[in-house]
Amino acid sequence: MGENLTLVQAVRDGLRDEMAEDDDVLVMGEDVGKNGGVFRATEGLYDEFGEERVIDTPLAESGIIGSAIGMAAYGLKPVPEIQFSGFMYPGFDQIVSHMARLRTRSRGRFTCPMVLRAPFGGGIRAPEHHSESKEAFYVHEAGLKVAIPSTPHDAKGMLIAAIRDPDPVIFLEPKKIYRAFREEVPDGPYEVELGEAAVRREGSDVSVFTWGAMTRPTLEAAENMADDVDVEVVDLRTLSPLDEETVVASFEKTGRAAIVHEAPKTAGVGAELTATLQEEALLHQEAPIKRVTGFDVPFPLAALEDYHLPEPERIESGIRETVEF
Amino acid sequence: MVRVLNEDGEVVDGAEVPDLDGDELVEMYRTMKLARRFDERAVSLQRQGRIGTYPPLSGQEGAQVGSAMALGDDDWMVPSYREHAASLVQGLPLKQTLRLWMGDENGARVPEDVNLFTVAVPIASQIPHATGLAWASKLKDEQDKAFLCYFGDGATSEGDFHEGLNFAGVFDTPNVFFCNNNQWAISVPRERQTASKTLAQKAEAYGFEGVQVDGMDPLAVYAVTKAAVEKAKEPAEGELRPTMIEAVQYRFGAHTTADDPSVYREEEEVEEWKAKDPIPRLEKYLQRTDRLDDETITDIEADVEDRVADAIAAAEETPRPDPVEMFQNVYAEMPGRLEKQLEWFQSIRAEHGDEALLED
Numbered sequence: 001m002g003e004n005l006t007l008v009q010a011v012r013d014g015l016r017d018e019m020a021e022d023d024d025v026l027v028m029g030e031d032v033g034k035n036g037g038v039f040r041a042t043e044g045l046y047d048e049f050g051e052e053r054v055i056d057t058p059l060a061e062s063g064i065i066g067s068a069i070g071m072a073a074y075g076l077k078p079v080p081e082i083q084f085s086g087f088m089y090p091g092f093d094q095i096v097s098h099m100a101r102l103r104t105r106s107r108g109r110f111t112c113p114m115v116l117r118a119p120f121g122g123g124i125r126a127p128e129h130h131s132e133s134k135e136a137f138y139v140h141e142a143g144l145k146v147a148i149p150s151t152p153h154d155a156k157g158m159l160i161a162a163i164r165d166p167d168p169v170i171f172l173e174p175k176k177i178y179r180a181f182r183e184e185v186p187d188g189p190y191e192v193e194l195g196e197a198a199v200r201r202e203g204s205d206v207s208v209f210t211w212g213a214m215t216r217p218t219l220e221a222a223e224n225m226a227d228d229v230d231v232e233v234v235d236l237r238t239l240s241p242l243d244e245e246t247v248v249a250s251f252e253k254t255g256r257a258a259i260v261h262e263a264p265k266t267a268g269v270g271a272e273l274t275a276t277l278q279e280e281a282l283l284h285q286e287a288p289i290k291r292v293t294g295f296d297v298p299f300p301l302a303a304l305e306d307y308h309l310p311e312p313e314r315i316e317s318g319i320r321e322t323v324e325f
Numbered sequence: 326m327v328r329v330l331n332e333d334g335e336v337v338d339g340a341e342v343p344d345l346d347g348d349e350l351v352e353m354y355r356t357m358k359l360a361r362r363f364d365e366r367a368v369s370l371q372r373q374g375r376i377g378t379y380p381p382l383s384g385q386e387g388a389q390v391g392s393a394m395a396l397g398d399d400d401w402m403v404p405s406y407r408e409h410a411a412s413l414v415q416g417l418p419l420k421q422t423l424r425l426w427m428g429d430e431n432g433a434r435v436p437e438d439v440n441l442f443t444v445a446v447p448i449a450s451q452i453p454h455a456t457g458l459a460w461a462s463k464l465k466d467e468q469d470k471a472f473l474c475y476f477g478d479g480a481t482s483e484g485d486f487h488e489g490l491n492f493a494g495v496f497d498t499p500n501v502f503f504c505n506n507n508q509w510a511i512s513v514p515r516e517r518q519t520a521s522k523t524l525a526q527k528a529e530a531y532g533f534e535g536v537q538v539d540g541m542d543p544l545a546v547y548a549v550t551k552a553a554v555e556k557a558k559e560p561a562e563g564e565l566r567p568t569m570i571e572a573v574q575y576r577f578g579a580h581t582t583a584d585d586p587s588v589y590r591e592e593e594e595v596e597e598w599k600a601k602d603p604i605p606r607l608e609k610y611l612q613r614t615d616r617l618d619d620e621t622i623t624d625i626e627a628d629v630e631d632r633v634a635d636a637i638a639a640a641e642e643t644p645r646p647d648p649v650e651m652f653q654n655v656y657a658e659m660p661g662r663l664e665k666q667l668e669w670f671q672s673i674r675a676e677h678g679d680e681a682l683l684e685d
Contacts, residue, residue: 026464052464058495063453063488070457073442076464078457090484097447098454106443107434108654142655166657195660241660 002186008178010152010185011041011117014159015079017189019049022077025163028055029064029081038083039119039178061091065116069098072114077163085120085172086129092137099168100143115162115169120148121213121262122294122309123176125302132299133212133263138170139240139272145169146240147194150215152183154237157192165194174213181216197243199250203232206323207250209273210260211236214310218260221315229323239269247273248280255286258319262309265293287325292318326537326573329544332601334609343548347616351625353394353543354607354617357386359629360410361604363419364578366633367409367426371582375641379426380407381578384541387603388505388572389475390414391546395554396473403442403455403474407505411475415441419633423640431646448510449480452489452502459498459557471557473501473550479510481527482518493567494531499557501550502528502569505540507576508598512589528569540572541603544610575601648674 005013019025027042027049033056036043046054057064061082068078082088088095095116102112122131138146145167149155155173162169200215201222208231210218215235222231234250236243251257257277259270270291277289292310300308310318329340336342345353364383370376382389385407393414396402402415409422416439425432425444435441442458445451455474462470480486481504493500504524508515521527528535534556538549553568560566575598579586586595611617652659652667659667674682 058488058491060484060488060491062485063456063492066450066453066485066489067457067460067492070454070459071461071464072457073454074458074461074465076461093447093450094453094485097450098445102443103656104654105430105433107431107650109435109437110443111657145656241656242662244662 002184004182005152005185006179006182007149007152007155007173008039008041010156010183011159011173012043012045013185014156014189015042016045016048017156018160018163019045019053021189022163024075025077025079026053026055026071027079027081028057028068030057030059030083032056032081037081039175041081041117041119041173061087061089062094065091065094065099068114068116069094069102069112072112072168073102073110077113079115079117079163082116082118084126084130085118085134086132088118095138095144095170096141100141103167104143111166112168113166115159115171117171117173119175119178120172121174121176122299122305123213125305128301131305133261133294135172135239136263136268139269143168144240145194145238146172147238148172148174148212149237150174150177150212150235152185154192154198156185157190158194158237160189161191161194164191169194172212176213177216192237194238195241195243197237197246198235199232199246200235201231201233203230203254205230205254206256206258206319207232207234207254208258208260208315208319209234209236209247211239212262214260214262217310217312218315221312221319224312225316225319229319231319242272242276244276244280247276251277251281252284255284256322256325258290258292258315258322260292260310260315260318262294264296265291266296268293287322290318290322326539327545327549328539328542329548330542330606330610332606334606334613336610340545341548343544343551345547349394350607350611350616351621353390353547354604354611355625355629356390356410356414357543357604357607358625359632360386360390360413362629362633363409363636366637367423368578368582370637376423376427378581378583380581381576382407382409384575384577384598384602385505385507386410387543387607388540388546388574391543392473392503392550392570392572395547395550396471397554399440399470400554401440401442401458401470401472403451403458403472404444405451405475405477405480406444406446407477408475412441415439417441419636420639420643423636424643427640429643429646430650449476449483449485449489452476452480452485453492455500455502456489456493456496456498459493459500460496463496463498469558471499471501471554473503473554475503475505477510478504478506478508478515478518478524479513480504481524490528490531490567490569494533494565497566500567501553501557502567503550504569504571506571506573508574509576509580509586509590511580511584523571525569525571531567533565533567533569535569535571537571537573540574541601541606543603543607546572648679
């Protein structure tokens with residue numbers, strides 16, 4: 001039997017269970033110790049596992065990520081937290097120059113089995129730089145895996161899979177849905193395999209590809225139009241490696257596609273998906289592929305963020321454009 | 326500034342000569358000669374187009390060999406991109422150093438039994454790694470390993486220098502931070518990196534000891550590194566484990582073969598520093614103390630010539646890596662998309678032949 005948990009509780013549950021399972025796993029970052037993380041994702045871990053495994057570090061993103069790389073190379077499994085994904089940029093050099101490339105650069109002598117966690121995305125009325133969704137940066141970088149859960153069950157299972165993965169994983173947690181709903185989450189460790197998309201709703205008229213916090217408004221849009229359009233909703237879950245098979249199969253079935261993400265449109269992951277469908281399944285295509293995304297603007301402050309983020313009405317309009325083409 | 330030998334190879338007043346026997350001292354000398362000859366030949370190979378861009382080390386043999394010899398068998402070394410001599414002492418064959426600068430990543434593959442981290446190019450970025458490696462060792466309750474990390478004077482301006490040393494102080498990790506202050510970060514002088522009087526004094530801000538040593542005096546470098554390694558493993562009460570060493574020295578040549586130092590520095594300056602050259606300095610000391618005679622020097626020079634020639638021959642005889650290797654070691658298991666790219670690439674190779682794909 002499991003428990004009804006929110007997504008952030010499921011993250012905490014996953015960390016706890018895997019730390020109990022494997023002594024090499026440790027959590028580090030700013031405020032993750034006594035304070036239990038600003039979103040409470042590490043609450044209670046400090047008391048349970050002590051200051052050598054739940055480490056409050058100095059406020060220094062490059063130092064956190066860079067020293068975690070050294071730890072991972074030396075056989076530990078660090079799970080550093082960056083407080084908000086919008087603060088990952090001071091550590092960006094460590095992510096792309098070292099975390100992603102250590103295996104390649106050393107021809108396999110050194111590896112980097114770490115999981116870099118960060119709350120990401122908008123919708124919580126946060127100050128500037130607290131709402132970015134720049135998953136495309138990391139998807140573009142060979143050597144990294146990029147995972148974004150959309151449910152508590154997946155959050156726990158994907159996080160454990162990420163910690164057990166021999167490669168470095170960027171684990172982005174959609175903070176808008178940290179506490180939006182509960183779901184039954186099994187007790188004890190389990191894995192939701194990385195690289196596998198989930199078909200959240202089966203349909204025959206159009207495929208909609210999405211991930212993270214956008215999954216729920218997309219499903220809502222699908223229900224709202226269910227009387228006249230049968231929408232299939234695919235939650236990608238892992239953006240790198242991409243589950244191309246599921247994506248292409250869904251598109252071949254429906255012949256139409258929309259992509260929903262909150263990141264800006266230009267060179268976003270939607271562009272990659274569109275190109276992939278063109279390459280792999282052009283002859284099945286019956287309409288232009290529609291991207292419903294954030295705009296090509298810096299993420300707006302709270303007063304305007306609702307207009308920036310795709311919500312069910314905008315998503316429905318986008319889907320209808322491709323269906324009615 | 327700590328110094329054992331003056332520029333004429335005489336022990337300075339009050340200095341203590343480190344406890345190395347005659348064979349070890351001659352070995353130090355031989356390795357420095359080897360590094361110098363290797364460096365000269367590598368620059369020449371680059372000029373002939375036989376290797377790519379190469380970062381020369383001449384002038385820094387004393388700092389590299391002296392510090393590397395101070396490490397114990399279980400200690401680790403984290404290099405930047407110029408530590409060819411230190412890496413050699415630690416166990417990386419010269420052939421591999423050449424292969425790396427010939428553009429073959431296999432040159433950066435450190436043998437399993439050698440405690441050497443892979444070469445890092447972005448400045449100072451290896452410093453937090455060294456802290457993390459040492460920190461992991463401490464968390465694993467190993468108490469007998471020190472982690473020696475090299476970087477240049479320019480690196481001390483980077484955020485990663487601060488973050489790496491700051492973490493090391495806070496978490497009291499068994500690190501030795503070794504700054505090869507060779508006076509120039511490409512064309513920008515040491516004075517443009519910091520207004521601090523010395524680089525060593527920066528350690529004070531992190532709560533641990535900083536030591537300035539004559540980097541062209543291999544015996545002094547050996548002594549301070551040895552002491553720092555011992556302290557990393559077993560600090561005195563109330564003392565933090567890390568040390569930052571600033572080894573004051575000079576690179577005689579260019580930053581890399583891609584720049585021309587005559588544009589940014591005066592020849593007189595180079596000549597002044599050449600008078601401090603670590604090799605004749607140790608040679609004179611060894612001759613004066615009857616550990617080295619002319620015959621042995623001749624033998625060493627012949628031996629060094631052979632070893633460099635052998636390394637070059639071995640590197641050049643190594644075939645270009647199989648292009649399939651580009652796709653390997655990106656992930657533990659090759660993702661499907663990458664497999665498809667590899668398949669397509671293989672079909673292009675089969676269609677056109679490798680010759681057609683290579684630039685003349």
